[in-house]
Amino acid sequence: MENIEKYRAIIDIAFKACENAYAPYSNYQVGACVLTKDSKHFIGANVENASYGLTNCAERNAIFQAYSNGYRKGDIEAIAIVSKGKTLATPCGACRQVLVELLEKNTPIVLSNHKEEKITNIEELLPMSFTEADL
Ligand SMILES: [Zn+2]
Known part of the structure; x- marks a missing residue:
């Protein structure tokens, strides 16, 4: 198992991003932080809407920020x-x-809630996925 301490900085940044969550309906705040291979950080927090289906999750906001700044899957640490x-x-x-489309299969996905921490990846989270390779 990979040492989670090497990701402590992005875990801390993600917890800071969590404070920016707009979650008046669920009261469930989530934060995310993408680390690029050139050491840039892109944060995201969940942003809810009265039309619930329009809510966007923290990790999607963070990865979209990275892509919007020109980064692609191979650039993400x-x-x-x-x-x-x-x-x-x-x-x-x-x-x-x-994430299965915008991350490499083995890119570390680091999860924390302060009490528990885990490193996983999208291949583990979404086996037998439908991707661009199926089209
Ligand atoms: Zn989500």
Whole structure:
């Protein structure tokens, strides 16, 4: 198992991003931080909407920020996704589908809720996925 301490900085940044969450409906705040191979950070927090389906998750906001700044999957070192919930905030189904296309299969996905921490990757989170290779 990879040493999670090497990701401590992005875990801490993701917890800071968590404070920016706009979550008046669920009261469930999530933060994320993408680390690029050239040491840039792109943060995201969940942003909800009264029309619930328009809510966007923290990890999608963070990865979209990275892509919007010109970064692509090969440039991404890791992503941290954190919450203060009672369980780890693993990506929802929609986010897994986005991450399988926008991350390398083995890019570390670092999860933390302060009590528990885990390093996983999208191949583990979304096996037998539908991707551009199927088209
Ligand atoms: Zn999601």
